[in-house]
Amino acid sequence: MKEERAGFLNVLAGVVAAIVALGVVSIYVARNVAFQNKGANSQPTSHLGAGTNEPSGDSKIPLQGSGEQEPTAPVIKILFPRKGEKWRAGSIHRIQWEAPSEKIRTVNISIEFTVLCPEIASSDCKTERKSLEIARDVQNSGSYDWEVRQVGSHPKIHIKALSESGEVLSRVTSDEFEILPPPQTVVVEIGSTDVVPATVHLLKGDAVRFLNKGKRELHLVAAALTKTPTPSGLEAPITIPPGESYAVTFPYLGEWEISDRLNPNIKVSISVRSVE
Numbered sequence: 001m002k003e004e005r006a007g008f009l010n011v012l013a014g015v016v017a018a019i020v021a022l023g024v025v026s027i028y029v030a031r032n033v034a035f036q037n038k039g040a041n042s043q044p045t046s047h048l049g050a051g052t053n054e055p056s057g058d059s060k061i062p063l064q065g066s067g068e069q070e071p072t073a074p075v076i077k078i079l080f081p082r083k084g085e086k087w088r089a090g091s092i093h094r095i096q097w098e099a100p101s102e103k104i105r106t107v108n109i110s111i112e113f114t115v116l117c118p119e120i121a122s123s124d125c126k127t128e129r130k131s132l133e134i135a136r137d138v139q140n141s142g143s144y145d146w147e148v149r150q151v152g153s154h155p156k157i158h159i160k161a162l163s164e165s166g167e168v169l170s171r172v173t174s175d176e177f178e179i180l181p182p183p184q185t186v187v188v189e190i191g192s193t194d195v196v197p198a199t200v201h202l203l204k205g206d207a208v209r210f211l212n213k214g215k216r217e218l219h220l221v222a223a224a225l226t227k228t229p230t231p232s233g234l235e236a237p238i239t240i241p242p243g244e245s246y247a248v249t250f251p252y253l254g255e256w257e258i259s260d261r262l263n264p265n266i267k268v269s270i271s272v273r274s275v276e
Contacts, residue, residue: 075101077172080094080096086179088275089150089179090148090182090183094143095145099142103169105164107159108133108159112131113131114152116152134146137162184202191242203275205250208270210238211245219237220261222258223256223257231250233249252272
């Protein structure tokens with residue numbers, strides 16, 4: 001009996017040991033699965049790729065100090081022509097700009113304008129914006145003397161700033177200004193009648209051509225009615241034989257009276273105003 005009982009107790013102890021061992025394994029497996037599940041549900045950890053400054057995977061970790069800003073374009077400003085200013089075709093005007101940056105070595109200057117269709121035009125006529133080059137590779141001195149050309153309407157000056165290598169650094173366009181027609185020559189006929197009272201209105205830079213249509217010489221003298229310099233060619237009396245003419249340009253503002261010393265009926269009043 002004692003031997004049977006001892007055998008039974010040994011079997012029972014073995015079963016208990018097996019049950020305990022099985023529990024430990026189950027707990028280990030359960031904990032391991034739980035740990036793996038937790039890792040699967042969490043966000044992946046980013047690791048820097050070997051030999052690069054970029055993180056591997058989808059997550060990007062910005063590195064401090066690696067950000068770069070776009071360089072600021074050098075400032076350039078057009079001083080002249082100003083908005084609404086009037087420049088006359090054929091005259092010399094100074095285009096002026098301000099570009100203090102040492103990076104700007106030269107500039108290209110052009111003029112933009114609009115070409116309008118005439119009132120009576122073909123169907124293929126189009127109103128369009130055009131550009132005409134004025135000067136290229138001008139030193140960044142801040143000014144350029146330009147002989148103004150007659151172009152289309154709504155003109156604007158455009159300046160392109162270039163580096164020493166020719167790279168375009170910045171661009172600027174002026175406000176709209178006005179280009180007037182070139183200087184005109186007004187013909188005054190004298191001698192076709194005995195009385196020649198005439199008044200001529202000019203713009204600064206216009207000229208008058210005195211044409212002798214009579215049969216005797218003209219002896220013209222000029223008298224200034226305003227305090228202004230005397231135009232070249234009017235300092236002394238003018239003698240004009242029959243059939244010939246004499247031209248005088250009026251570059252100054254003011255008023256003058258032109259008369260014949262021998263014929264008081266011949267008087268020409270000339271008034272010159274500014275183009276501005």
